[in-house]
Amino acid sequence: MKNFLVRVATGLVFGIVLIGSMLLGECYFGALFLIVAMLSVREFCNLIAEYKKTTFNKWWAILGGGYLFFAFFVATHCNAQMTLPLFAPYIALVVYVFIQQVFSTEGSKLDNFAYFTLSQLYAALPFAMLNILSTVGAAPGETYNYILPLSIFIFIWCNDTGAFCVGCTMGRHKMFERVSPKKTWEGFAGGAAVAIGAGVALSYIFDVMTIWEWMGMAAIVVATATLGDLIESCMKREMQIKDSGNLLPGHGGILDRFDSTILATPSVIAYLSFIGLI
Template sequence: MSNFLMRTLSGLVFVVVVIGSIWLNSYTFLGVFALITALAVREFHLLTNTQNEVNVSMLFSIFGAILLFVISFVHASNIIRFPIFSVYGLYIVLVMISELYQRKSNPIHNWAYFILGQAFIALPFSMLNFIAFNDSAVYEPFLLIAVFITIWVNDTGAYLVGITIGKHRLFKRISPKKSWEGFVGGALAALASGYVFSMFITEISLLQWLLFSEIVVIFGTFGDLSESLLKRTLSVKDSGNAIPGHGGLLDRFDSMLLAAPVIFIYLSFLA
């Protein structure tokens, strides 16, 4: 099978899994994205644990990520009113205390990468729950689907314009292939998607949808650059090989990592 065909097929499967799990119901979203969160955190620590004096517990990190995602789901859906995030906070404290007994030469590295994995990977994935559930704790998948579609439209527009007329580097030190022309092309494509979304969800005005799209573009680009910085720091090309032809999960979800928290804040102001 050619690389192009493999890339196309795996890309289609990826889109179907992401959109399908969100669209079907809240529990398929919970199951699939809790698994994706766990695998993404695992992928992150497979990279970071290659560094000298870094040996973050994969079990502790994955459990923490799943715990945060499930707690966020339970809170966003209003299943439990108990201040449940205190459970996650206690877990983080216990993990950090446990590191004191590991007798490592430089345990601060493990602390730092453990917290980074939770903050940079697990937290943004968990924030997706608060986009999917509205203020009345009703599951409404369209906004979450809109986030991912906007990311993909932006990526496609940026790529096509970038390879065609891209000359001025956007952030050469971190990602030499990205151009300002590609960034503008992606932003314009995202505006078009925002216009289309405004025809389906009229509770949000056209202007608000356009702002939604550009927030995703701006912070999605920063998320992409942040993941590129991580890979450059660790001297790797891809974060993994979970998706044939596309690299790892972090390579596919990098734009979401910084876009999701900001979109949640934006939607909170609109509510």
């Protein structure tokens, strides 16, 4: 019972901070997800260092992840005219880390190259790309709109809730038992139905997209969020760990909490580009 209460309390605080930061404006949004991006990279590097005994300097990876988010934020919200100079320090950092590894005599160079790159692509870039979503539908003269970034999390929460309720009561057919024993196809369908229903509801509240476009976005979030969760489960099963960290009591680590977002964000951006909103 105590663990359940801790989990609920952490979830409430997490939700309030997340929603509040988005509603308060781009500075709060940027500050929160800058921290999230850097903590995600740190958590990923800690896991890999323990699992693969990598020797690259995790602080360079954390700094790189933070700067990548910062560069995306400035490029999208500060009307930056020259994006190449903005990203030049990040490129220089990556080149420096690679050169450092060429001359390093510690660890596997291949592992260090691969996992440093993955720390940026997997743990940092998706959060940086939230900045792109936060410009869609912005008022004339403005560069920020919270609707679509918040909608991704709404769809994920609806999907999780629907999948849990339907899966617990009606779940019979396992989805990928070797990876995630509790996931069922019935739960997946229930989560999709609730999330798409939320998309219909949002279409009546916000006129950023048509009802069909909202439903399409919800469906994409459901599919990619589920895949992101399965990928995280694969990683943890391979490493033989239960949680990616312990930063969030009752929920595990940052990657445990945001695993569904990692594939959903770039996928939604691709979808919005396809339908002409970006």
